[in-house]
Amino acid sequence: MSFWRAVLAIIFPPLSVLGKGCGSFFIVFLLWICGWVPGVIAALVILNNPER
Template sequence: MSFWRVLLCIICPPLSVIGKGCGSILIVFILWCLGWIPGVIAALIILNNPER
């Protein structure tokens, strides 16, 4: 995970997971709307997952 992805994850989490699929974007967007911190945490978890 690059520095720019982490920075984008902090600024706008849905944009940071755009390459991981529609489901990931939707989950992160919903969590981001519920609160900034849950969206950032979800995006970091999705980006650190090596299986996707």
């Protein structure tokens, strides 16, 4: 995970996981709509997953 992806995950989480697939984008988007903190946490977890 690069520094700029982490910054983008804090500012606008759905955009930071756009390269990880459509499903990840929608999951993070829905969590972000429910609250900023769950969206940021989900984005950081997805970005830190080395398998994807």
